[in-house]
Amino acid sequence: MKILKQVILCPLLSFVMSRWQGISKIRSTKRNVVLRGGSIDDNGDSILSPQIIFPKKWGKMKKGQKRAIILMDRFSDYHGGYLEQVALEVYGVAVVNVLSTYLWGYFCQHYPHLEEPKLMRIPPTDELLKSWQQKLREEGVHRIEAVICESDSGLAEAEKLAFDLGLTKSNGKNEARRNKYLMNEAIRQAAPHLKVVNQKLCKTVEEALEFAKTELGVILPERSVGLPQNTRQASEEQESGLIGRGQHYYFGGLANNVCIVKPKRGAASDSVHLVTSVDDMKEAFAEIIGSTVLGEMKESHGSVLVQEFVVGTEYAVDIVSKNGQHKIAALWKYDKRPANGRAFVYHATELISTFAPNEEAVCDYATSTLDALDLKWGLTHTEIIIGEDGICRLVEVNCRQHNMDFAPLTMACIGYNALDMLLAAYLGNSNSPTSDDGNSASLDWNLLPDRPVTRAFGAMVHIVNHAKGELVDVNEEALSEIRGLDSTLDMEIYDSFLTVGNQIEPTVDIKTDAGWVQLIHDDAETFVKDYQRILELMPLLFSVR
Numbered sequence: 001m002k003i004l005k006q007v008i009l010c011p012l013l014s015f016v017m018s019r020w021q022g023i024s025k026i027r028s029t030k031r032n033v034v035l036r037g038g039s040i041d042d043n044g045d046s047i048l049s050p051q052i053i054f055p056k057k058w059g060k061m062k063k064g065q066k067r068a069i070i071l072m073d074r075f076s077d078y079h080g081g082y083l084e085q086v087a088l089e090v091y092g093v094a095v096v097n098v099l100s101t102y103l104w105g106y107f108c109q110h111y112p113h114l115e116e117p118k119l120m121r122i123p124p125t126d127e128l129l130k131s132w133q134q135k136l137r138e139e140g141v142h143r144i145e146a147v148i149c150e151s152d153s154g155l156a157e158a159e160k161l162a163f164d165l166g167l168t169k170s171n172g173k174n175e176a177r178r179n180k181y182l183m184n185e186a187i188r189q190a191a192p193h194l195k196v197v198n199q200k201l202c203k204t205v206e207e208a209l210e211f212a213k214t215e216l217g218v219i220l221p222e223r224s225v226g227l228p229q230n231t232r233q234a235s236e237e238q239e240s241g242l243i244g245r246g247q248h249y250y251f252g253g254l255a256n257n258v259c260i261v262k263p264k265r266g267a268a269s270d271s272v273h274l275v276t277s278v279d280d281m282k283e284a285f286a287e288i289i290g291s292t293v294l295g296e297m298k299e300s301h302g303s304v305l306v307q308e309f310v311v312g313t314e315y316a317v318d319i320v321s322k323n324g325q326h327k328i329a330a331l332w333k334y335d336k337r338p339a340n341g342r343a344f345v346y347h348a349t350e351l352i353s354t355f356a357p358n359e360e361a362v363c364d365y366a367t368s369t370l371d372a373l374d375l376k377w378g379l380t381h382t383e384i385i386i387g388e389d390g391i392c393r394l395v396e397v398n399c400r401q402h403n404m405d406f407a408p409l410t411m412a413c414i415g416y417n418a419l420d421m422l423l424a425a426y427l428g429n430s431n432s433p434t435s436d437d438g439n440s441a442s443l444d445w446n447l448l449p450d451r452p453v454t455r456a457f458g459a460m461v462h463i464v465n466h467a468k469g470e471l472v473d474v475n476e477e478a479l480s481e482i483r484g485l486d487s488t489l490d491m492e493i494y495d496s497f498l499t500v501g502n503q504i505e506p507t508v509d510i511k512t513d514a515g516w517v518q519l520i521h522d523d524a525e526t527f528v529k530d531y532q533r534i535l536e537l538m539p540l541l542f543s544v545r
Contacts, residue, residue: 055088061092067094067142069147070161072147074150086423096144097120100154100157104121146170160173171376171378183396191371209278218258220259220275257276259275260307261281262304272344288301289301289302318406321376321377323376323377326370328354330402334348346464346510347462351409351457354451365394375399377426379418381400414452427442462510463507471543474543491516492515494514
């Protein structure tokens with residue numbers, strides 16, 4: 001169930017939102033394009049032919065104007081779908097859709113009756129890649145401008161594909177951009193002035209316990225007593241933004257009693273454990289060791305990453321880079337709270353100013369990590385914690401977009417979004433392209449500020465489900481109240497939480513959210529009040545037996 005309503009906004013925000021709604025019509029524009037695909041031989045191997053979506057005026061373009069971008073693992077209308085349509089309709093650039101080997105294998109295994117995914121496989125050998133490139137040239141593609149990947153699992157292959165194609169607008173190959181252990185060590189070596197967490201890859205529980213004891217100063221009890229409780233009250237000066245609190249509010253003074261255990265590569269807080277006891281450590285090892293490495297169909301985890309626990313406020317920085325020039329697209333603060341037996345459950349992702357002292361430090365740290373990882377092109381989503389000592393430390397750099405529908409929020413609160421910035425970086429030039437209706441719908445990279453100015457308050461609220469069992473009733477009155485809040489722009493409750501008779505589980509991470517609400521308002525008091533009301537209603541949304 002998805003609801004969209006008009007929020008009452010000041011004149012400036014109303015203008016910006018009208019522009020966003022005009023641009024977003026591209027999402028629903030019927031394609032006037034041609035799809036070409038390959039075929040499958042008797043052995044199940046692809047006779048690969050690029051799947052190209054052409055802009056309307058392709059046939060009238062001169063050879064030098066016929067450009068393309070490659071979209072890998074395009075599965076979301078508001079990320080890859082938006083990039084695809086803007087590239088076609090605004091820039092007149094063809095789009096080549098491919099699937100990473102990881103997702104291609106998933107479709108072949110779970111949906112063998114679907115033919116289209118099989119035809120979209122990335123060329124798996126150098127010989128097939130050369131043939132694939134030749135077919136692109138035969139279709140008139142003069143130049144490939146970029147490879148853009150939407151999924152975490154496809155990032156390594158996207159990087160390799162750009163390298164193999166010899167694209168100038170690419171970053172070369174570097175495993176440290178995905179491996180969380182190598183990432184921190186690369187930054188430690190390349191940028192010694194940047195603080196990173198103390199960490200070690202451990203193959204056994206005993207090795208992990210010894211590292212925690214000798215290097216982190218953490219001596220774990222045998223048995224877990226549940227999530228630890230804050231030993232002191234955090235000061236108000238440590239807070240930023242309007243809603244939620246940093247981890248110091250819940251775990252202040254506890255850094256020497258716990259540690260973090262996670263896989264070296266993952267996504268969406270997958271298998272991230274706050275370890276408080278030997279039992280917790282054993283449980284984390286049992287979950288991670290032997291599990292499949294994200295993006296690698298034939299590789300399993302033989303070790304786990306043990307890190308110090310940094311108590312503080314966690315931020316996310318969306319950055320677009322053009323040939324080494326980094327521009328902040330948006331700065332977010334996470335409201336993660338203990339819930340349903342887990343320590344870090346997302347409740348909100350709040351858009352905040354980039355100009356307060358702490359936030360300036362976060363932005364500077366984020367751009368420095370990109371330099372340390374030699375990231376010159378593309379869109380990145382970097383997560384950082386400011387600890388109780390006031391020092392920034394890296395959580396991770398993700399070489400892809402922020403995985404939520406952020407564009408309506410940033411369009412309303414800032415005036416532009418990271419996806420349009422990305423296309424401006426890759427495709428923009430001095431002759432500003434225009435959409436078919438004659439209105440300029442592209443951004444001029446040179447006019448974009450290094451850091452955005454926020455003119456309103458915005459947040460993505462994650463609907464946390466607290467119920468476990470068979471769904472017997474949905475509180476429509478509470479949903480109607482949320483829908484009617486002054487700040488609510490858009491909301492969605494996932495179908496699995498609306499179907500009576502379904503078995504539902506409590507929310508423990510983003511993947512188990514029950515839905516979301518987009519909040520936007522230009523009045524701080526109204527914005528905070530509406531968020532607090534949603535938090536109050538969350539435990540009342542679903543009844544089970």
